[in-house]
């Protein structure tokens with residue numbers, strides 16, 4: 221509701237009538253009544269304690285993360301991503317500087333340091349890049365407009381990663397304070413930085429995580445309204461099935477994997 | 485290809501398509517490629533078969549408690565400040581969306597590929613109300629500029645050559661002399677559409693899934709237009725058939741693991757976007773308003789109807805790619821929003837069986853679609869039931885009624901059917917060319933002239949049916 225208070229539209233959004241809703245559900249129940257007992261209904265089992273389960277999984281992966289990281293690299297490259305390795309977070313600005321130089325990129329927009337983990341801004345500026353850092357906390361309309369503007373013209377978007385799925389080479393990013401959706405979407409090059417603590421093996425494990433992230437009902441804790449799974453650069457094959465990259469989202473996605481954990 | 489006219493009989497539409505050499509080549513290349521990719525991706529995925537069974541079970545179980553899951557979905561969305569609307573008919577769905585657009589003062593709307601909004605012909609309604617809809621999926625954008633309709637669920641502009649696209653862009657976008665290079669044309673589309681994304685007041689999308697537990701709408705795209713439409717405009721409206729709900733996140737990942745594999749052979753599509761209501765405090769982008777339009781439009785009637793199983797459909801397009809009829813005539817010849825084998829069933833669901841009196845016969849019942857379908861929807865069984873329905877009401881053309889009336893009678897008498905199939909196998913030999921029957925003599929000629937029947941499948945429908953019956957009897961089968 222708070223979000224709606226900031227709305228620029230002068231009118232309240234339309235509300236459905238209670239009658240429409242009741243009628244809608246009545247019709248469904250009537251039809252369902254006709255089939256009772258005719259079909260098997262084996263409801264899906266939900267993991268009882270997803271948070272604990274995924275914690276165990278991640279602890280196990282942490283012990284043999286090299287294997288998982290290798291698998292991630294293989295799959296990420298298979299879907300057209302570019303994989304980089306860095307020993308520590310201190311080496312990352314050089315990696316990013318290199319990516320930027322090769323692409324003649326000068327303007328960088330980055331998640332807030334609180335969301336990213338480290339503050340890479342000064343080191344990137346020292347490498348001749350023009351860096352826009354988005355605000356954390358709960359800024360107003362002015363910062364929103366600014367971020368939109370700088371993201372639309374940036375050459376490179378720098379984000380963290382909440383989870384990296386080895387099986388599919390997928391980066392999972394949650395939106396929230398200091399972590400706009402558009403940083404990984406509008407610039408032609410997306411660079412994502414993460415460490416072994418982000419690794420999971422499979423889509424099945426992602427299921428556990430998604431359960432864990434929502435149980436108990438999310439205390440909003442700075443999390444936003446979107447979770448994005450990114451598996452390679454934006455692509456289309458809509459013209460004569462010719463694979464073309466970067467139709468709407470980034471043409472390039474880079475994963476910078478930092479071997480020494482830098483997140484809490 | 486120009487737009488087919490529904491006043492033109494199906495047979496003629498199919499003949500036109502068959503006469504279009506580029507279309508046939510394009511269809512063949514595309515569907516074959518999709519099939520190969522699909523086969524490869526399931527080849528190195530041994531758990532795929534189990535997951536398909538699992539996915540089917542989830543769909544079945546969800547329908548059994550549909551009211552409860554929808555209520556939980558609504559509750560979760562409203563808890564997050566989103567709004568849910570209820571559309572019983574296509575007309576109501578259009579009115580709801582127009583109303584939201586009007587109140588939001590929306591002039592420009594960006595759309596992300598959504599069969600649900602195609603189904604209700606939303607664009608025409610928006611235009612009539614002075615709102616400009618812009619399709620942003622590259623394929624959809626192309627056909628919107630060309631004033632055509634999608635010819636494939638996941639590759640809507642499959643019927644256009646690069647030359648045609650270059651010419652179209654040159655003319656429609658006022659950029660004369662564009663080369664017929666997909667790379668260049670895609671870049672042009674990016675520039676044009678980027679501009680629109682940043683200016684649009686409202687984003688309209690479909691939804692591949694909705695998770696009841698968490699009030700999450702899930703969009704799967706490769707281009708990123710779904711992310712744009714849900715991140716940049718100040719209002720996001722998702723239009724969704726009510727059957728798309730799944731109970732939990734654990735269920736969702738089962739579908740994610742098989743959907744892209746079935747559609748394009750990818751393990752996951754490039755972008756899977758989980759939308760949970762409007763922008764939250766602290767977020768620097770995302771819409772002020774989020775609306776979900778829950779759409780019935782003939783679906784509820786099928787919960788206890790002939791077409792119940794069609795409610796499991798994920799719209800992956802796999803059944804189109806394997807269908808010998810679709811591969812020959814393409815999407816437009818079907819004449820409605822949803823093409824291919826599943827499209828016949830969905831058209832009947834939306835428009836009544838009268839609408840498919842011809843279409844119900846545009847299938848050879850070879851069963852390839854069931855094998856390809858990620859949730860193993862038994863399309864041939866439902867087609868036969870539809871044909872019966874159509875024949876009983878005497879709304880089919882005379883010869884087809886005779887053939888399929890006979891077919892249905894034969895089906896019910898196993899010995900007769902076996903004899904008929906043996907006869908057909910023997911009969912077709914002189915007429916079969918490379919596994920396809922180009923012509924059948926006498927009684928069947930009217931039918932095969934436009935249909936290029938595939939040679940009788942190795943496993944006949946009857947044999948498959950017997951297998952199903954055994955599975956059911958042993959209790960291990962999951963088919964109703």
Ligand code: SF4
Pocket residue numbers: 796797798799800801802803804826853856857858859860861
């Ligand atoms: S019927 Fe099955 S194969 Fe066809 S589109 Fe639907 S889910 Fe895909």
